Amino acid sequence: MNLKSLKSKFMFLERRGKVDLIFLSLVISLAIFGTLMVFSAGYAYAEFRYDDGNFFIKRQMIWVAVGVAVMIIASHIKPETYKILSPFLYILTLILLILVLVIGFVGNGAQRWISIGPLTIQPSEIAKMTMVMMLAYYFSRNEEKALDKKSKGNVFVFGTLIPGLIMLVPIILVMIQKHLSCIIILGLIGLLVIIASGINTKYISAFTALGGVGVLCIALFTDYTKDRITVWQDPESYKLTGGWQTLQGLMAIGSGGLFGLGFGKSLLKYCYVSEPANDMIFAILCEELGLVGAVFVLFLFSFLVIRGYTIALRAENTFERLVIFGICTKIAVQVLLNVAVVTNTIPNTGISLPFFSYGGSSLIMLFFEMGMILSFSRRAKISK
Helix, strand or coil, X not given: CCHHHHHHHCCECCCCCCCCHHHHHHHHHHHHHHHHHHHHHHHHHHHHHHCCCCHHHHHHHHHHHHHHHHHHHHCCECHHHHHHHHHHHHHHHHHHHHHHHHHCEEECCEEEEEEECCXXXXXXXXXXXXXXXXXXXXXXXHHHHHCCXXXXXXXXXXXXXXHHHHHHHHHHHHHHCCCHHHHHHHHHHHHHHHHHCCCCCHHHXXXXXXXXXXXXXXXXXXXXXXXXXXXXHCHHXXXXXXXXXXXXXXXXXXXXXXXXXXXXXXXXXXXXXXXXCCCCHHHHHHHHHHHHHHHHHHHHHHXXXXXXXXXXXXXCCHHHHHHHHHHHHHHHHHHHHHHHHHCCCCCCCCCCCCCCCCCCHHHHHHHHHHHHHHHHHCCCCCCC
């Protein structure tokens, strides 16, 4: 067996089709825009903290380069390979979520990271992807039983109970880390993927209600989240403590007006807005590029998600359709929650903005997910 046949049989695609160029163009556009904003938003803070204004951008450009390479490789891997690997990646993620509780290090008051050599990874970020892959794998193998209209028992067990457990296990492990934002994202993504599988929503309504009550209890009865809710309700009363980030972010948004102060001309990024290159980067974007710039970025995200859903609808099989749907839904949920936090629509939960927020492992993971969608798009019956 020659090398070409080995590649075809196991991992790499032959030239069966081209990737979706519209989706790829949107990914590249967001990555470039996000990298520019990391430079602009993070320059002053990097100069203050690290005595190097280029500290963030130098690392971000390396991660983007690595991420693009990962995306290219991922776009050439056969969809069948992803399907075969799904249960193994899911189990590996659960192991990492357990290990982070034992050997993980504390950052920003939370123990959510593991160091592997020079690389720092956050298992909860990986869980968002592998949970989607596992649910897609499960439904692709049990679709007939899960959607069996003649047997309510089959629908409950195979369409609700088992996928609910697949979703619940990583959520419980993340819950131990007191990572409420990730719990919400995992719950929303998992629930929407299960609904997208085609099951009757009445069978999962009780499960959804139970999950909602659980999240509400965590929010109301955990000191960490209670404090954030209290600050959210009246940030002015805590303007020198917990409300500082929110108030400065709102001031940055208001300062931008319609067209903004101009790229690089933010005033509140000079150590007023906390995490200007990370969770609060959207506030700096609004200050520098105004309402017009903010709407344009949200348009790009919307177009990316819609194009992803279009690819999902034309996907070749259930596994590919649900994986694409889950990944695009994750992006949509994170963008909505990040903007909601920055605008004080919801309590501050520390959610990054995809492609824009400064970060290494999460950015590389995002590019890997984009590569998966591009791989699946080669076979999707859609106009390229």
